[in-house]
Amino acid sequence: MNYNFYKSDIYSLASKNKTLLSVTIELTTRCNWRCKHCYLPSYINRGLSRECLYDLFQDLRKMGTFELLFTGGEIFTRPDIIDIIRDAREMFFDVKLFTNISLLNENLIKALAELNISQVSCTVFSMNEIIHDQITSVKGSLKKTINNLYLLRKYNIPVEVKQIILTTNQDCIDEVSIFCKNMNFKHLVTTNIFFKTDGNSTPSTFRVSDQFLNENIVKIDQIRNFKCFENNPTMYVCNATRYSCTIESNGNFLACNNLNIPLGNILTTPIEEIWLNSTTLHQIQNKKFTDLEKCTSCPLNKYCNRCSGVALLEDKSLWGCLKSERQVARARLVNQDYYSSIGTTTFHC
Numbered sequence: 001m002n003y004n005f006y007k008s009d010i011y012s013l014a015s016k017n018k019t020l021l022s023v024t025i026e027l028t029t030r031c032n033w034r035c036k037h038c039y040l041p042s043y044i045n046r047g048l049s050r051e052c053l054y055d056l057f058q059d060l061r062k063m064g065t066f067e068l069l070f071t072g073g074e075i076f077t078r079p080d081i082i083d084i085i086r087d088a089r090e091m092f093f094d095v096k097l098f099t100n101i102s103l104l105n106e107n108l109i110k111a112l113a114e115l116n117i118s119q120v121s122c123t124v125f126s127m128n129e130i131i132h133d134q135i136t137s138v139k140g141s142l143k144k145t146i147n148n149l150y151l152l153r154k155y156n157i158p159v160e161v162k163q164i165i166l167t168t169n170q171d172c173i174d175e176v177s178i179f180c181k182n183m184n185f186k187h188l189v190t191t192n193i194f195f196k197t198d199g200n201s202t203p204s205t206f207r208v209s210d211q212f213l214n215e216n217i218v219k220i221d222q223i224r225n226f227k228c229f230e231n232n233p234t235m236y237v238c239n240a241t242r243y244s245c246t247i248e249s250n251g252n253f254l255a256c257n258n259l260n261i262p263l264g265n266i267l268t269t270p271i272e273e274i275w276l277n278s279t280t281l282h283q284i285q286n287k288k289f290t291d292l293e294k295c296t297s298c299p300l301n302k303y304c305n306r307c308s309g310v311a312l313l314e315d316k317s318l319w320g321c322l323k324s325e326r327q328v329a330r331a332r333l334v335n336q337d338y339y340s341s342i343g344t345t346t347f348h349c
Contacts, residue, residue, distance in 0.1 A: 019064055022068075025053070025246075026248045027072055027073070030074065037164065037203040040073065040196065052251070053087070065093070066094055067094045067096065069098060071257075072098070074099060100136075102145055118158065121160040124142070149161075160187075161176065162190070164192070166193065166208070173216070177189075190220075218335050233296045236285070237287040241255040241285050299333075306321070307322060310322055310325075
């Protein structure tokens with residue numbers, strides 16, 4: 001997560017005014033990879049039609065939305081993906097793409113460059129193809145990814161390389177970090193591995209150990225530019241829901257991509273009506289840490305970046321403790337001297 005991005009004045013103002021500034025749109029759940037830890041329970045939804053998406057873009061333009069994040073599944077399984085991106089850019093949206101990039105080629109990348117895409121975010125698990133391909137379950141996936149990363153750099157498209165840390169690639173952080181530095185790419189490292197959205201906990205078996213976190217959390221947080229949080233109980237629990245939302249590939253409106261509670265469907269209800277009138281959404285947006293008694297009294301609170309959506313999915317409590325994040329917070333406490341030396345931030349999501 002890029003914390004400087006969320007600190008910007010425009011996002012602070014959007015949060016204050018509850019302006020829908022950023023929307024994540026799941027274009028499909030189809031994917032050509034089968035990552036061991038993936039949170040998707042199935043890969044069959046082809047997504048909303050281009051016509052439906054065009055209507056959505058028009059509605060969002062009227063609402064003052066600035067940024068669209070296209071995600072999947074794998075968005076380049078859609079034959080109309082360039083047309084969809086072009087529709088969005090012609091309405092002057094800032095467009096970011098979440099993709100594994102393995103289906104790209106030079107012609108597609110040239111088209112993205114001509115459309116002035118703001119950023120392509122992809123995943124590299126390891127520079128070792130045996131490790132990377134074992135995680136994706138697709139032989140040759142690393143080679144295709146690396147080849148296309150060089151092409152993205154050739155055409156000056158900004159790139160963020162995400163690296164999710166599993167037990168199988170936990171020794172690969174440095175090699176990917178060096179590659180990103182040499183390529184002038186952003187590098188985002190995370191140990192977050194979520195249950196599948198249907199509640200299946202199988203992905204959690206790939207989570208790293210307490211010992212690994214104790215020994216490596218500082219390195220990971222340095223790459224992420226993570227700082228601990230000011231102990232301010234008046235902060236919003238889910239700040240991002242005040243300026244962003246997610247539209248699933250079936251049209252469901254979610255307050256956040258991690259919060260699997262449909263609050264409406266844009267195929268039957270205009271998105272502006274959901275944003276302005278959903279009582280449940282407003283309750284989520286307005287919840288403050290002062291309302292979470294256990295959190296405000298917890299000695300780990302400044303080290304903890306809990307997510308309400310994940311807490312609901314994994315621990316069955318929207319406003320309760322998230323055990324997996326508590327594990328990370330404890331590792332930060334073990335390294336408290338480092339975190340005390342770098343100061344705090346007011347941002348919390």
